[in-house]
Amino acid sequence: MSEIPRDASGSAPLNSEDADTTRPSAARAYDYYLGGDSNFPVDREFGDRILERVPFVRDFARTNRAFLRRAVTWLCERGIDQFLDIGSGIPTVDSVHEIVQRSQPAARTVYVDHDPVAVAHTSTILDHTDPDRARTGVLRADLRGPAEILHAPVTTELIDFTRPVGLLIVATMHFIAPDDDPRALLAHYRDALPTGSHLAISHLTLDGVPEQLREQGRDLERMYARTPNAGYFRERAEITALLDGYEIVPPGLVWAPEWHPEHEQPNDPATTATLAAVARKP
Known part of the structure; x- marks a missing residue:
């Protein structure tokens, strides 16, 4: 990835005027x-409180x-060459467009996030790697507005919905x-x-995780509930229901480290508290 331009202090510029720094x-x-520097003091203070109470969050992010x-x-590897990444977050090493363009140089990627800093940093990176877009x-938009995302000019110009698409909601x-x-939101997409x-x-x-992590997870929900981004743990059956209308490819809905692992897995993959799947639209 091309490095984000830095100021004299070496910090990445947080230059979105829409960012709420409070x-x-x-x-x-x-x-x-993840160890990035595209954040404000309020984010680091909050992150430190989270990591003190819920240390598995760092592993969750890396996982x-x-x-x-x-x-x-x-x-x-299966021929998908266009990706719509919703909730893409702030770019880090091996962003989606970098991965896909290594094997398919003409592959197309649209990043979507509602956070202005994430969008600003993505735009800065793309200015250097693909200035003509x-x-x-x-696109700055919210997953809860599927029509806005699917019909946005940037989406329709880059994504051909007559050919298979890789939809990423990670x-x-x-x-x-x-x-x-x-369920209705994902059905719309x-x-x-x-x-x-x-x-x-x-x-x-928290379905199937060790009891100690269940307690940490409940703390995590309470702490995020006091932010603009409340979070919700779901049972395995609820997550499976989000995949209605798809065929879940092997190995199925599994703990994230178990999905086509490349390296040695943790002794108990349930400690990641993260289920993951890839599913195909028939």
């Missing part, structure tokens, strides 16, 4: 868990990034409240995809 952001806190990389690579684009659905009807498209998804759960 309250922590889920995208910026996630960046902090999700690793799953995203493996899932995108797997999809590329011939293969990549970024570490995002657990920020969708029950009242927002997550599914119905817009052509046959042969795939959805890659990961989601936090």
Whole structure:
């Protein structure tokens, strides 16, 4: 990845005028868990409180990034050459467009996030790697507005919905409240995809995790409930229901480290508290 331009202090420029620097952001806190510097003091203070009470969050962030990389690579190997990454967050090493363009130089990627800093940083990177936006684009929008995302000019210019699409919704659905009807939201996206498209998804759960982590998870929910990005753990059955209308490819809905692992897995993959799957639209 091309490095984000730095100021004289070496810090990445947080130059989005729309950024709220008074309250922590889920995208910026996630960046902090991953060791990034695209965050504000309020995000770091919040992240430190989270890590003190819920130390598995750092492993959760790394586990999700690793799953995203493996899932995108797997999809590329099966001929998918256009990706819609919703809830893409702040770019880090091996972003989606970098992975896909290594094997398919003409592959196209649209990043979508509602956090202004995530969008600003993505735009800065793309200015250096694809200034004409011939293969990549970024959109500030919310997953809860599928029509806005699917019909945005940047989406329709880069994504051909007559050919299979890789839809990426990784570490995002657990920020969708029950009242927002997550099953209906994902059905809206599914119905817009052509046959042969795939959805890659990961989601936090407390179903089947060790009891100590269940207590930490409940703390995590309470702490995020006081931010603009409340989070929700879901049971395995609820996450499976989000995949209605798809065929879940092997190995199924599994703990994230178990999905096509490349390295030695943790002794108990349930300690990641993250279920993941890739599913195909028939």
